[in-house]
Amino acid sequence: MKLLKLLVVAIVFTATSCVDKKAQEEDAKLEEAVQEIEKIAQDIESSSKEISEEIKDVEADLQQLDSIIKN
Amino acid sequence: MKSIKTIITVIALFAFLGTHSTIAQSNKGQEKKKEVKEKKEEIKEKRKEIKEEKKELREIKKETQQEERKEVQKHDDDDHNKNTGDKKAKEAMEKINKEKAYGKDKDGLTGKEFGHARAEQARNETKNKERQLSENEESIQQGRSKIKEAEEKIKKAKEEKKISDAEYEEKEKQIKAAENKLDNVEKKVKETKEKLKKQKEKLEKIEKDKE
Numbered sequence: 001m002k003l004l005k006l007l008v009v010a011i012v013f014t015a016t017s018c019v020d021k022k023a024q025e026e027d028a029k030l031e032e033a034v035q036e037i038e039k040i041a042q043d044i045e046s047s048s049k050e051i052s053e054e055i056k057d058v059e060a061d062l063q064q065l066d067s068i069i070k071n
Numbered sequence: 072m073k074s075i076k077t078i079i080t081v082i083a084l085f086a087f088l089g090t091h092s093t094i095a096q097s098n099k100g101q102e103k104k105k106e107v108k109e110k111k112e113e114i115k116e117k118r119k120e121i122k123e124e125k126k127e128l129r130e131i132k133k134e135t136q137q138e139e140r141k142e143v144q145k146h147d148d149d150d151h152n153k154n155t156g157d158k159k160a161k162e163a164m165e166k167i168n169k170e171k172a173y174g175k176d177k178d179g180l181t182g183k184e185f186g187h188a189r190a191e192q193a194r195n196e197t198k199n200k201e202r203q204l205s206e207n208e209e210s211i212q213q214g215r216s217k218i219k220e221a222e223e224k225i226k227k228a229k230e231e232k233k234i235s236d237a238e239y240e241e242k243e244k245q246i247k248a249a250e251n252k253l254d255n256v257e258k259k260v261k262e263t264k265e266k267l268k269k270q271k272e273k274l275e276k277i278e279k280d281k282e
Contacts, residue, residue, distance in 0.1 A: 026183070026280075027181075027182040027183055027186075029280075030182065030183060030186035030187075030277065030280070031182060031186060033186070033190075033273060033276065033277050033280075034185075034186045034189050034190065034277075036273060037189070037190065037193045037270060037273050037274060037277075038189070038193075040266055040269060040270045040273065041193055041196055041197075041270065043266055044196075044197075044200055044263055044266050044267060044270065047259060047262065047263040047266065048200055048203055048204070048263060050259060051204075051207055051256060051259050051260060051263065052203075052207075054252065054255060054256045054259065055207055055210055055256060057252060058210070058211075058214055058249065058252045058253055058256055059210070061245070061248060061249035061252060062213075062214050062217050062249060064245055064249070065217050065218065065220075065221040065245070065246060065249055066217070068221045068224060068225060068242055068245070068246070069217070069220050069221050069224050
């Protein structure tokens with residue numbers, strides 16, 4: 001009887017630690033993915049900043065073209 | 072006896088004169104000492120004043136530098152807030168990076184919950200960027216048509232001899248410059264679109280894992 005109790009405790013302990021480990025692995029994976037998307041988001045942010053600045057520059061040029069078209 | 076009296080008188084006289092001159096000399100010495108002391112004190116005071124002035128200058132310099140730094144920081148923060156939108160999420164992200172505490176609470180959320188919340192936020196950001204990019208594409212398209220129109224206009228003007236060859240070349244240069252800039256922007260827009268695509272794929276993968 002004692003042995004059976006010990007066995008049950010051992011099984012429960014192993015199962016719990018397995019579940020914990022899996023959860024931790026999933027969390028780690030998710031965090032890694034989040035970090036990756038964070039990195040890409042920053043990259044996109046800086047690119048769109050550059051684009052909006054260049055668009056402004058282009059718009060100034062296009063205004064010059066407007067004057068060419070009007071004249 | 073007489074000679075002794077004379078000697079005593081002479082000694083007394085010398086003693087009197089000596090004492091007098093000693094007192095006078097000591098008075099003179101004391102006066103000089105006093106003057107030196109006063110001068111020393113004056114110098115000390117001047118030094119103190121100079122030190123205080125230096126201190127004040129240093130403090131003013133420090134304050135100015137601090138104000139400048141604050142202004143620069145404020146400006147940077149404003150830009151940051153305008154551009155990134157969600158500062159809080161970034162701070163939380165930095166916190167996570169520091170802690171690296173898998174499965175533990177992060178700002179009241181578990182690692183999993185936070186990850187999904189951040190993914191959701193990134194999804195919204197991606198949508199906004201897509202909208203922005205399509206607006207940029209529209210601007211590029213408009214620019215292209217303007218370039219075409221301008222080219223036709225100057226060609227016609229040249230044919231009708233409304234403008235000289237030099238004028239034509241100058242205007243053509245302007246048009247080419249604008250065209251080059253548009254090409255660059257278009258290239259960047261394409262690259263950013265690729266990045267957005269990659270981001271979307273990553274987010275979809277996270278969504279699938281969630282299910």
